[in-house]
Amino acid sequence: MGQTAIDGVEGLNSAGEFGEIDGFTGSRQLMWGHVLLLVCAVLYLIWWCIFFRPNAQVKGGALRVFGIACILVAAVAGIAGVVLECFGISKLSALPTLSAAAGRARSVWIWPFAVGGVAAYVILAVLTSRLLQRPITTELLLIVMWITLELCALTMLHSSGALGATAAIVLAIILLILLIADMACYLAYYHLPPMPAFVDGTAPLIAVAVFSAIVVALLV
Numbered sequence: 001m002g003q004t005a006i007d008g009v010e011g012l013n014s015a016g017e018f019g020e021i022d023g024f025t026g027s028r029q030l031m032w033g034h035v036l037l038l039v040c041a042v043l044y045l046i047w048w049c050i051f052f053r054p055n056a057q058v059k060g061g062a063l064r065v066f067g068i069a070c071i072l073v074a075a076v077a078g079i080a081g082v083v084l085e086c087f088g089i090s091k092l093s094a095l096p097t098l099s100a101a102a103g104r105a106r107s108v109w110i111w112p113f114a115v116g117g118v119a120a121y122v123i124l125a126v127l128t129s130r131l132l133q134r135p136i137t138t139e140l141l142l143i144v145m146w147i148t149l150e151l152c153a154l155t156m157l158h159s160s161g162a163l164g165a166t167a168a169i170v171l172a173i174i175l176l177i178l179l180i181a182d183m184a185c186y187l188a189y190y191h192l193p194p195m196p197a198f199v200d201g202t203a204p205l206i207a208v209a210v211f212s213a214i215v216v217a218l219l220v
Helices: 021-052 061-094 111-131 138-160 165-191 194-219
Strands: 097-099 104-106
Touching: 021 061, 021 138, 021 194, 061 138, 111 138, 111 165, 138 165, 138 194, 165 194
Parallel strands: none
Antiparallel strands: 097 104
16 A cells, blocks of 8 residues: 655545545645635734724725725635635545544544534524623624634644644634633623724734634644
């Protein structure tokens, strides 16, 4: 049986031999997906600072045009990044891994993450709106979608061998901490005066940027 490995990715192909193409493509797609999410977060942060800082009065001129351009490019980069990550996850999930316990090739399912993400959103939406009286806004959906996508990506990267167990566990713990912090910011936003609310709004964007940068650094 021949064996090859690129980016630490190893998997049994349909011919019973170790293959590299799917794993390489999947990990590269996830890396570039995180690059685009990093760009999205930075541009979104610039737009936020231009239009939502306390006492901001941007009525026209070059600054307004620049701010609008930032949010438009951020939207495109964010959507492209998510799509690219989904392609990468799909590639890696289809790449069989060797189950040490069962002694046979297997692949990792994606659907539990999708179901878990939907369930988490419904539960958080009910808890925050009915029990905590917090209006439901798009930010909650974005938080849950981002955390779910990243957990799925980490799982696929680890199962394919592109990411070591220690790195995957540490990143998963960081994601859990960021989820708690993001939810705290989400709940506190409408109860804060202008300047603290502005800072509160920047925190999740900075978190996405920093986490994406870390993942990119690990996959380069």
